[in-house]
Amino acid sequence: MPYDPSAFPAFAVSVDLVVLTVRRHALCALAVRRGEPPFKGRWALPGGFVRPDEDLAAAAARELIEETGLLAHDPTLPAPPNAAHLEQLATYGDPKRDPRMRVVSVAHLALAPDLPAPRAGGDAHSVRWAPVESLLDQDGAFGRDSDLAAPLAFDHARILADGVERARSKIEYSSLATAFCPQEFTVGELRRVYEAVWGVALDPRNFHRKVTGTPGFLVPTGGTTTRQGGRPAQLFRAGGATLLNPPMLRPEV
Amino acid sequence: MPYDPSAFPAFAVSVDLVVLTVRRHALCALAVRRGEPPFKGRWALPGGFVRPDEDLAAAAARELIEETGLLAHDPTLPAPPNAAHLEQLATYGDPKRDPRMRVVSVAHLALAPDLPAPRAGGDAHSVRWAPVESLLDQDGAFGRDSDLAAPLAFDHARILADGVERARSKIEYSSLATAFCPQEFTVGELRRVYEAVWGVALDPRNFHRKVTGTPGFLVPTGGTTTRQGGRPAQLFRAGGATLLNPPMLRPEV
DNA sequence: CTGATTATCGTCAGGCAGACGACTATGATC
DNA sequence: GATCATAGTCGTCTGCCTGACGATAATCAG
Numbered sequence: 080m081p082y083d084p085s086a087f088p089a090f091a092v093s094v095d096l097v098v099l100t101v102r103r104h105a106l107c108a109l110a111v112r113r114g115e116p117p118f119k120g121r122w123a124l125p126g127g128f129v130r131p132d133e134d135l136a137a138a139a140a141r142e143l144i145e146e147t148g149l150l151a152h153d154p155t156l157p158a159p160p161n162a163a164h165l166e167q168l169a170t171y172g173d174p175k176r177d178p179r180m181r182v183v184s185v186a187h188l189a190l191a192p193d194l195p196a197p198r199a200g201g202d203a204h205s206v207r208w209a210p211v212e213s214l215l216d217q218d219g220a221f222g223r224d225s226d227l228a229a230p231l232a233f234d235h236a237r238i239l240a241d242g243v244e245r246a247r248s249k250i251e252y253s254s255l256a257t258a259f260c261p262q263e264f265t266v267g268e269l270r271r272v273y274e275a276v277w278g279v280a281l282d283p284r285n286f287h288r289k290v291t292g293t294p295g296f297l298v299p300t301g302g303t304t305t306r307q308g309g310r311p312a313q314l315f316r317a318g319g320a321t322l323l324n325p326p327m328l329r330p331e332v
Numbered sequence: 333m334p335y336d337p338s339a340f341p342a343f344a345v346s347v348d349l350v351v352l353t354v355r356r357h358a359l360c361a362l363a364v365r366r367g368e369p370p371f372k373g374r375w376a377l378p379g380g381f382v383r384p385d386e387d388l389a390a391a392a393a394r395e396l397i398e399e400t401g402l403l404a405h406d407p408t409l410p411a412p413p414n415a416a417h418l419e420q421l422a423t424y425g426d427p428k429r430d431p432r433m434r435v436v437s438v439a440h441l442a443l444a445p446d447l448p449a450p451r452a453g454g455d456a457h458s459v460r461w462a463p464v465e466s467l468l469d470q471d472g473a474f475g476r477d478s479d480l481a482a483p484l485a486f487d488h489a490r491i492l493a494d495g496v497e498r499a500r501s502k503i504e505y506s507s508l509a510t511a512f513c514p515q516e517f518t519v520g521e522l523r524r525v526y527e528a529v530w531g532v533a534l535d536p537r538n539f540h541r542k543v544t545g546t547p548g549f550l551v552p553t554g555g556t557t558t559r560q561g562g563r564p565a566q567l568f569r570a571g572g573a574t575l576l577n578p579p580m581l582r583p584e585v
Numbered sequence: 586c587t588g589a590t591t592a593t594c595g596t597c598a599g600g601c602a603g604a605c606g607a608c609t610a611t612g613a614t615c
Numbered sequence: 616g617a618t619c620a621t622a623g624t625c626g627t628c629t630g631c632c633t634g635a636c637g638a639t640a641a642t643c644a645g
Contacts, residue, residue, distance in 0.1 A: 087344040087381050087433075088344070088345075088381065088383065088384040089342035089344070090342070090344070090345045090382070090436075091340040091341070091342070091343070092341075092343045092425070092436050128340050128341065129341070129425070130341065131427075131434065132427045133427065134426055134427060135423065135424075135425035135426075135436070167422055167423065170388065170438045171388075172345070172382070172387060173387055173388075174385045174386065180340075181384065183343075183345050183382075183388070183436065183438075185423050185425065185436075
C-alpha cells in the first residue's frame with residue numbers, strides 16, 4: 080500500500096547534468112574534476128543535491144547556470160540568446176552507486192552551442208569540455224597525453240552514454256540539432272553538427288535539400304556569411320517546427 | 333559542490349506504475365482505489381516506496397508483481413509466459429506533488445497482454461483496468477455511469493498521459509506492440525493493438541505487408557487460428573528484432 | 586447455398602532518399 | 616589577375632516504400 084507516512088526510508092536526491100556541445104567537429108561533454116572524496120581527483124559530471132523546496136527541473140537549471148552560465152530554455156518561449164535546451168534524461172538509483180549513502184540521481188540532458196569557455200564558480204581549472212569518446216573510453220587510449228585516462232566517477236560513464244544516445248536519436252526526428260548552433264547559422268554548420276553527433280559524413284547536397292525542404296525547420300534571415308571560406312552561405316534561424324516528419328535519416332553502418 | 337555528505341535534505345522516493353494493456357479494442361491502464369488519505373477513495377496509479385537496499389527497477393518489478401502477478405521481462409532474455417515489458421518512464425519531483433511530504437516518484441511504464449483479471453493483494457475490488465480516456469477525462473464525461481469521474485490522485489493524470497504518449501510513439505519504431513499480445517498471435521490481432529493504442533483505423537492489407545515484410549519482427553509458428561471468425565490466420569511469435577527500420581507510420585490526423 | 590467476415594496477395598502511382606553531376610561564389614596562391 | 620581549392624546550391628535519376636484499393640481465399644452464420 081503506497082504512501083505510508085509513518086515510516087519511509089530517507090534518500091538523498093541529486094541532479095546530474097550531461098551537457099553536450101559541438102566543438103571543432105567533435106561532440107563534447109562538460110566534465111568537472113572532483114575535489115572531495117570519493118573519487119577525489121577523478122572527472123565527473125556536474126551536479127548537486129536538490130534543495131528541499133526545489134523542483135527537479137529547477138535544480139537542473141540552477142546547476143547548469145552555476146557551471147556554465149547558460150540559461151535553461153523553456154521550449155514554449157522564443158529562445159533567448161545564450162540559452163540551452165534542457166530536458167530530463169533518466170534516474171539512476173542503484174543502492175551502491177554512491178559509496179557513502181543512498182543517492183538517487185535524476186540526470187538531465189542539456190544541449191548548448193559552442194561557448195567561448197566553460198566557467199566554473201570558484202576554480203575554473205577544474206571544469207572542461209572533453210570529447211565524449213575520451214570520457215567514455217575505458218581502456219585509456221587517451222591516457223598517454225591527457226589526464227582523462229581514468230573512467231568517470233560513480234556511474235557517470237553510463238549516464239553520459241545514455242545522454243549521448245538520447246541526443247543522437249533525438250536529432251533524427253526533432254529540430255534539436257539547432258540547439259547546438261548559435262542563433263544564426265548556415266546549412267553547412269548545421270550539417271557539421273549532425274556529422275559530429277552521429278560520427279558520420281553526410282552528403283552536403285542531400286542534406287541541404289532535406290533541411291531547406293522541411294517546412295518550419297529553418298527560417299532564412301536574409302544575411303549571408305563566409306565564415307568557412309568558400310562561397311558565402313545563407314544564414315538561418317531555427318523555425319517553429321520541433322518535430323521533423325519525415326525524420327532525418329541516420330546512415331547505416 | 334556535489335555530494336557534501338554532512339548535510340543533505342532527506343526525500344522519500346517512490347515508484348509509480350503506468351501499466352497498459354489492450355482490452356476489447358481499447359487502451360486500458362491499471363488503477364487502484366486509495367484506501368488512505370490523502371485522496372482517499374480516489375483512483376490512482378499503483379506504486380509504493382522504494383526500499384532502502386532496492387534498485388529502482390527492482391522496486392518497480394516488485395510493485396508490478398504485487399498488483400498484477402506479472403513478471404517483469406528482461407529484454408535481453410527470451411520472454412517467459414505471462415511477462416510484461418517494463419521500462420523507466422520519467423521522474424516527478426514537484427515539491428508540492430504530495431501534500432504530506434517531499435516525495436520524488438520514479439514512474440515506470442509496463443506493457444502487458446490482456447490478462448484474465450487484475451489481481452490485488454488483499455482487496456481485489458479496489459484495482460481495475462480502465463480505459464485511459466476515462467482516466468484522463470477531467471470533465472467527468474464518464475461520471476454519470478461510473479465512479480471514475482474524479483481525476484486521478486496526485487499528479488497521476490500527468491504521469492499516465494506521459495506513459496500513454498511514450499507507448500504511442502514507441503510502437504512506431506520498435507516491436508514493442510507485441511508486448512500487448514499473447515505469446516502467439518495473428519497479424520490481425522497485432523493490427524488491432526496498433527489501432528487501439530493509436531486510436532486510428534489501419535488498412536489491413538498494407539499493415540500485413542509491412543509487418544510480414546520487416547525482417548525479424550514476426551516469426552511464423554506454423555499454426556493457424558480462427559479466433560476472430562473469417563478465414564483462419566497464421567500464428568506468429570515476436571521475432572528478435574527490437575527496432576523497426578523503417579518504422580511503422582502513424583497516419584496523419 | 587448465400588452472405589458476412591477476416592486473411593492474404595497483387596497492382597499502381599506518388600513521394601522521398603541516396604548517388605552524383607554541374608554550376609556558383611568566395612579566399613588563397615602564384 | 617589567372618588559377619586553384621573550398622564550400623554552397625540547384626538538378627537529375629533511380630530505387631524503395633507507402634497509401635489506395637482491387638481481387639481472391641477460407642472460414643462461420645443463417
